[in-house]
Amino acid sequence: MANEPSVNTKIMHFPSALSKANTILSSLLILGLTACGTSKSAFTQTGQGSYYADKFRGRPTASGTPYRPSKLTAAHNTLPFGTRIRVTNTRTGRSVKVTVNDRGPHVKGRIVDLSKRAARKIGLVDAGVAPVQLKVVRAAAGR
Template sequence: MVGALLGLASLLGACSGGKSAFTQSGQGSYYADKFEGRKTASGTRYRANKLTAAHNTLPFGTVIRVTNQRTHRSVKVKVTDRGPHAKGRIVDLSRKAARRIGMVDTGVAPVQLKVVKKKR
């Protein structure tokens, strides 16, 4: 019962009409080069030189700030695809976004996501 009430309180807080409260922490990765030009789940084509991301639940068009927790560098990206499809990962970034936060060499990094602008 207490767990259900806490879950409801969390949901209501996120929907309160103020700034988005959505944050998420976990492992981030970036798209392999073989995906260049392929259609994403939103219908757009993936381009490595754009600031985009894949997330499993956030609406397409949502802008999120992704912070590499090792380098403390951040980048804003637009959600245009679904994924990542690798277990334990919360976001896939375009190569340009991954380069901006310093994770191209490692491939995977601990990241924090925060919604900057909700898709309306």
């Protein structure tokens, strides 16, 4: 038994592999908790926000509903459809509550795409892209 390596010694031989595995497992756990509703009310995120171009009017969103610029809706890459979020333009301090009904944005570094009406309410239309913070205010029903 004296010649057998301990568990700690074995782990120390693969620190980068374990680090990557722990990072992946942690990410999956966070995503899983968010997806099943356990920690949605505590979910906040900061990054760049933008809004839909007018050319998308009437086109189906990922949830199946058509995009309507006059509605208070948003696209987010991971939050379930029907989730209500508060998006705050950190430059202006103005915020708006929107419902997630689409996937996106599909541009690196952006965390949310807003409908034109929502973007107008927080002063995002003229800027096009602005720093925002989003917070879940109500988890999607039945998720």
